[in-house]
Amino acid sequence: MSVSPHPLYHDASSFLEQIDSDWAALIAEVGPCTIASNEDREPHEALMRAIAYQQLAVRAGDTIVGRLLALYPGVHFPSPAQLLETDDAVLRGCGFSFRKIATLKTIAEAARSGLVPTRAQAEQMSDEALIERLISLKGIGRWTVEMFLMFTLGRPDVLPVDDFGVREGYRLLKSLEAQPTPKALHEIGKPWAPYRTVASWYLWRVPRKRAGIMK
Numbered sequence: 186m187s188v189s190p191h192p193l194y195h196d197a198s199s200f201l202e203q204i205d206s207d208w209a210a211l212i213a214e215v216g217p218c219t220i221a222s223n224e225d226r227e228p229h230e231a232l233m234r235a236i237a238y239q240q241l242a243v244r245a246g247d248t249i250v251g252r253l254l255a256l257y258p259g260v261h262f263p264s265p266a267q268l269l270e271t272d273d274a275v276l277r278g279c280g281f282s283f284r285k286i287a288t289l290k291t292i293a294e295a296a297r298s299g300l301v302p303t304r305a306q307a308e309q310m311s312d313e314a315l316i317e318r319l320i321s322l323k324g325i326g327r328w329t330v331e332m333f334l335m336f337t338l339g340r341p342d343v344l345p346v347d348d349f350g351v352r353e354g355y356r357l358l359k360s361l362e363a364q365p366t367p368k369a370l371h372e373i374g375k376p377w378a379p380y381r382t383v384a385s386w387y388l389w390r391v392p393r394k395r396a397g398i399m400k
Contacts, residue, residue, distance in 0.1 A: 198217055201387065208358075214392060218387070228296070228307050229293065230262045232319070233293075236325075237249050249280040265297045302315075307338060312334055312342075327347065344374045345385060347367050354387075358391050
């Protein structure tokens with residue numbers, strides 16, 4: 186599978202560090218943006234992987250996905266048809282909750298029907314069009330689709346305002362008493378366009394020691 190940095194990200198750091206001295210210091214400390222997108226990953230796979238890791242530590246998610254992949258030797262990732270043919274009890278044995286199993290099968294059915302687009306189709310759709318279509322699926326929220334846009338399609342201007350880490354990063358960056366609300370962050374982040382994906386990446390990495398959290 187090909188994973189490579191988005192070509193626009195080379196210019197993003199230079200753009201963002203011009204916002205103010207806080208951004209300039211953050212970028213100098215963190216270094217160049219190394220965010221990468223999975224160029225060959227199909228939307229159904231990206232969404233299913235996101236569901237697998239939802240509300241879990243990375244190691245736990247890795248274990249569950251590894252067990253899932255072991256069910257289908259010889260393939261990179263199960264097709265929608267293969268997933269639908271797999272008994273729920275078998276998926277439960279991988280570590281999926283009943284709710285996640287239902288969501289996985291919803292995604293598989295939607296991919297088979299065409300509601301979940303192919304990679305080629307998704308590349309031709311706008312961010313909002315993809316969000317609107319995919320959040321119609323039970324168990325898929327806006328944040329999940331935003332992660333798909335950022336890390337699978339490599340869209341450069343996504344700001345996940347509901348993400349705790351992004352809001353907390355901004356609070357630390359600006360030494361605020363409280364996190365901005367999602368609505369407030371949406372307005373705050375407008376000047377970061379067209380690189381709000383990269384801005385989010387940096388906010389996830391605000392060093393605690395810069396904000397006086399660690400000594």
